[in-house]
Amino acid sequence: MADTDPAAEPAALIAAISTAARVAAGVLARLPSEARRAGLRAAAAASRDAAPAILAANAEDMARGTAAGLTPALLDRLRLDAARLAGVADSVEAVAALPDPVGEAIDTRTRPNGLVLSRVRVPIGVIGIVYESRPNVTVDAAALCVMSGNAVILRGGSEAVASNRALHAAFADGLAAAGLPRDAAQLVPTTDRAAVGAMLTAAGLIDLIVPRGGKSLVARVQAEARVPVLAHLDGINHVYVDASAGFDMARSIVLDAKMRRTGICGAMETLLIDRRWPHAAPLVEALAARGCEVRGDEAIRAALPGVAAASAEDWDTEYLDAVASVAVVDGVDGALAHIAAHGSHHTDAIVAGDEVVAERFLAEVDSAIVLWNASTQFADGGEFGLGAEIGIATGRLHARGPVALEGLTTYKWLGRGTGQVRG
Amino acid sequence: MADTDPAAEPAALIAAISTAARVAAGVLARLPSEARRAGLRAAAAASRDAAPAILAANAEDMARGTAAGLTPALLDRLRLDAARLAGVADSVEAVAALPDPVGEAIDTRTRPNGLVLSRVRVPIGVIGIVYESRPNVTVDAAALCVMSGNAVILRGGSEAVASNRALHAAFADGLAAAGLPRDAAQLVPTTDRAAVGAMLTAAGLIDLIVPRGGKSLVARVQAEARVPVLAHLDGINHVYVDASAGFDMARSIVLDAKMRRTGICGAMETLLIDRRWPHAAPLVEALAARGCEVRGDEAIRAALPGVAAASAEDWDTEYLDAVASVAVVDGVDGALAHIAAHGSHHTDAIVAGDEVVAERFLAEVDSAIVLWNASTQFADGGEFGLGAEIGIATGRLHARGPVALEGLTTYKWLGRGTGQVRG
Numbered sequence: 001m002a003d004t005d006p007a008a009e010p011a012a013l014i015a016a017i018s019t020a021a022r023v024a025a026g027v028l029a030r031l032p033s034e035a036r037r038a039g040l041r042a043a044a045a046a047s048r049d050a051a052p053a054i055l056a057a058n059a060e061d062m063a064r065g066t067a068a069g070l071t072p073a074l075l076d077r078l079r080l081d082a083a084r085l086a087g088v089a090d091s092v093e094a095v096a097a098l099p100d101p102v103g104e105a106i107d108t109r110t111r112p113n114g115l116v117l118s119r120v121r122v123p124i125g126v127i128g129i130v131y132e133s134r135p136n137v138t139v140d141a142a143a144l145c146v147m148s149g150n151a152v153i154l155r156g157g158s159e160a161v162a163s164n165r166a167l168h169a170a171f172a173d174g175l176a177a178a179g180l181p182r183d184a185a186q187l188v189p190t191t192d193r194a195a196v197g198a199m200l201t202a203a204g205l206i207d208l209i210v211p212r213g214g215k216s217l218v219a220r221v222q223a224e225a226r227v228p229v230l231a232h233l234d235g236i237n238h239v240y241v242d243a244s245a246g247f248d249m250a251r252s253i254v255l256d257a258k259m260r261r262t263g264i265c266g267a268m269e270t271l272l273i274d275r276r277w278p279h280a281a282p283l284v285e286a287l288a289a290r291g292c293e294v295r296g297d298e299a300i301r302a303a304l305p306g307v308a309a310a311s312a313e314d315w316d317t318e319y320l321d322a323v324a325s326v327a328v329v330d331g332v333d334g335a336l337a338h339i340a341a342h343g344s345h346h347t348d349a350i351v352a353g354d355e356v357v358a359e360r361f362l363a364e365v366d367s368a369i370v371l372w373n374a375s376t377q378f379a380d381g382g383e384f385g386l387g388a389e390i391g392i393a394t395g396r397l398h399a400r401g402p403v404a405l406e407g408l409t410t411y412k413w414l415g416r417g418t419g420q421v422r423g
Numbered sequence: 424m425a426d427t428d429p430a431a432e433p434a435a436l437i438a439a440i441s442t443a444a445r446v447a448a449g450v451l452a453r454l455p456s457e458a459r460r461a462g463l464r465a466a467a468a469a470s471r472d473a474a475p476a477i478l479a480a481n482a483e484d485m486a487r488g489t490a491a492g493l494t495p496a497l498l499d500r501l502r503l504d505a506a507r508l509a510g511v512a513d514s515v516e517a518v519a520a521l522p523d524p525v526g527e528a529i530d531t532r533t534r535p536n537g538l539v540l541s542r543v544r545v546p547i548g549v550i551g552i553v554y555e556s557r558p559n560v561t562v563d564a565a566a567l568c569v570m571s572g573n574a575v576i577l578r579g580g581s582e583a584v585a586s587n588r589a590l591h592a593a594f595a596d597g598l599a600a601a602g603l604p605r606d607a608a609q610l611v612p613t614t615d616r617a618a619v620g621a622m623l624t625a626a627g628l629i630d631l632i633v634p635r636g637g638k639s640l641v642a643r644v645q646a647e648a649r650v651p652v653l654a655h656l657d658g659i660n661h662v663y664v665d666a667s668a669g670f671d672m673a674r675s676i677v678l679d680a681k682m683r684r685t686g687i688c689g690a691m692e693t694l695l696i697d698r699r700w701p702h703a704a705p706l707v708e709a710l711a712a713r714g715c716e717v718r719g720d721e722a723i724r725a726a727l728p729g730v731a732a733a734s735a736e737d738w739d740t741e742y743l744d745a746v747a748s749v750a751v752v753d754g755v756d757g758a759l760a761h762i763a764a765h766g767s768h769h770t771d772a773i774v775a776g777d778e779v780v781a782e783r784f785l786a787e788v789d790s791a792i793v794l795w796n797a798s799t800q801f802a803d804g805g806e807f808g809l810g811a812e813i814g815i816a817t818g819r820l821h822a823r824g825p826v827a828l829e830g831l832t833t834y835k836w837l838g839r840g841t842g843q844v845r846g
Contacts, residue, residue: 026763030787109808115797117807122789124819207819228651228820249842256844340449362837364453366545374538374840383845384540384836385532396547396630397651398821401836413807413824414785417797419672421679422806 018205043174057166123149132213235265244354266379299328441628466597473593480589546572555636658688667777689802722751
């Protein structure tokens with residue numbers, strides 16, 4: 001940690017932390033892969049060694065959270081135990097074993113004048129992570145940033161302050177033990193909300209902000225940030241079942257997309273069914289039988305009078321729960337129009353036997369991830385073979401979809417000549 | 424042009440234009456390359472056909488500019504003649520002949536479960552161009568945006584309003600004649616400065632802003648924008664001459680980097696000379712003999728007492744003129760420290776015979792473009808083999824260095840399965 005005073009004015013505090021981070025980023029960017037990997041392995045080991053202190057700190061947070069009346073779901077997110085802590089250390093080691101994007105040449109070209117140009121991946125620089133409740137983010141995010149050669153500034157929520165401090169101390173101790181700069185991973189030493197505002201407006205000091213948490217946190221970050229943000233606000237994901245779909249595959253994909261885990265951003269929220277498809281009723285019944293509350297449009301309710309009516313708001317709602325809105329649409333055109341009107345550019349899928357229809361859906365849906373005959377729950381960096389992800393982005397610039405190590409890099413152009421001038 | 428009322432409140436005007444642009448962008452994104460190419464060829468032809476009207480409009484602007492006392496340099500930038508107009512049409516045809524990045528698969532991977540994933544380049548969407556004086560930007564920028572499948576919103580300066588309208592009308596006529604949506608290229612129908620503010624804050628409506636013009640315009644855009652911006656503010660570019668450099672190559676590169684064209688962003692502004700290099704005096708004399716005003720540090724003035732003294736501000740100044748600051752540094756470490764303190768992350772070069780030193784410079788200078796034994800004036804999309812550029816970006820995200828067609832695209836993930844679920 002830089003020599004920072006938690007009581008300093010927030011902008012001055014963040015400026016001091018960012019300046020120390022920039023220096024550390026310069027050191028990290030010059031280290032070979034193996035040094036960054038060794039630093040992460042040492043950080044994982046330090047986390048294991050510090051388990052008693054981390055669990056004691058977490059018990060403090062849990063006691064304070066219980067007294068403050070946090071919901072059982074929030075308390076569960078906050079809670080660490082020996083198994084979860086071992087998982088955190090394991091995941092740092094997994095990141096240390098990922099392919100390193102830094103230094104990779106994206107393309108190399110020799111110009112007619114002999115100048116050899118290549119684009120080479122380099123770290124972005126200084127990355128700010130703003131997160132809530134789940135203390136493992138302290139370590140998961142730091143590991144991804146350090147592996148990709150970036151310095152990270154961590155700002156967790158007040159409910160996990162003791163856990164985050166203990167996790168961060170162990171992580172930074174591990175980096176330092178391996179000879180990496182301690183300031184490569186700093187924790188903002190105050191839970192003053194103004195410190196978040198100072199991070200979001202630290203243009204030129206912080207290069208990128210990644211929010212991790214609920215919708216209100218992401219919305220605040222997107223609204224206030226003057227620094228680029230990688231995030232998604234909503235995952236209003238659709239599965240469209242085309243007339244050419246078989247019933248068994250449609251049922252299997254729809255049930256998985258909605259019900260495998262209902263609280264993740266890749267879960268289906270709206271099911272669109274081609275009017276010509278004859279199996280709408282049994283598909284909706286299968287969803288209901290799995291415990292999903294269905295809210296249907298008029299056509300669905302005509303076929304299944306017991307289904308509740310979807311309101312206008314339902315089509316724009318991310319339930320993150322065992323609830324689905326279901327509409328009948330006129331073929332792929334109807335599906336495309338519905339998704340263009342109500343989607344959130346996250347993940348949408350088509351179930352279809354007709355390749356021409358499927359390829360049109362793939363081409364025309366304007367989402368970060370578009371799938372044919374697969375569940376939307378594949379929206380995940382690990383499932384994509386990218387390794388751990390720092391998040392999923394629905395913006396249109398820099399990185400889209402799962403953001404993993406490569407998304408935490410940029411590039412620079414290197415030119416090697418023999419005296420070339422433009423003349 | 425959408426059915427927009429120039430007298431509308433600026434935010435409403437920009438919202439109406441952006442909404443029409445979004446619709447056009449959807450159409451453009453679905454057109455095959457050949458249709459976009461044909462649209463641009465038709466736009467070039469329409470520009471040629473409309474030459475008399477465009478030149479008459481430009482004469483209006485020139486008369487108004489002359490009456491308003493614009494400088495000769497600004498009047499020259501504003502001026503169109505038959506040759507310049509032919510060049511504008513030719514450049515549209517050149518863009519129409521460039522390789523099309525849209526639809527290109529960046530990587531394709533088959534997951535162990537059989538899901539085939541690929542990242543495919545797609546247009547960004549709606550791009551705003553905010554520019555000054557040089558009316559050819561109307562057409563150059565529109566051509567690059569349309570070729571990359573994006574709709575463009577053009578907002579030129581008041582001094583070129585008649586020229587921009589005539590150029591835009593011909594371009595849009597050409598697109599429409601080829602069956603492309605006219606709203607693919609819209610010109611903001613007011614020179615009210617508040618319209619620029621409305622563009623810069625149109626997050627969600629406009630996906631990217633590219634400013635083209637002087638430093639005050641770029642600074643305003645960077646300060647006010649809530650929409651991502653691709654730009655560079657300064658090009659404070661360095662050439663470092665290492666002890667291992669030969670005199671002839673150093674002289675040739677330094678003279679070209681500084682004096683070939685002094686007003687472009689890739690020009691050298693500061694020359695750094697290794698203290699151990701024995702030819703500092705003749706190199707500085709060669710610059711002066713070519714007509715460059717030299718401002719030296721103490722070591723340079725000790726060797727060449729006639730040289731003016733550089734002030735502290737000189738090291739942070741982009742002259743864009745026949746002026747150079749010159750400092751003696753202690754080897755590559757001194758050069759790296761100077762560039763880290765004073766550079767603008769644009770383009771920096773080393774002249775060196777020692778490959779180890781050169782590779783260290785390439786690795787450690789944190790600029791969009793870093794060159795070894797080549798002139799900084801190669802900082803140009805055309806020279807990089809990318810075709811025409813929309814600008815050079817010194818930010819760290821999305822695209823860095825010359826931004827051409829590929830930099831105007833993003834990607835989405837497409838997944839093709841056979842019924843895969845996560846289960």
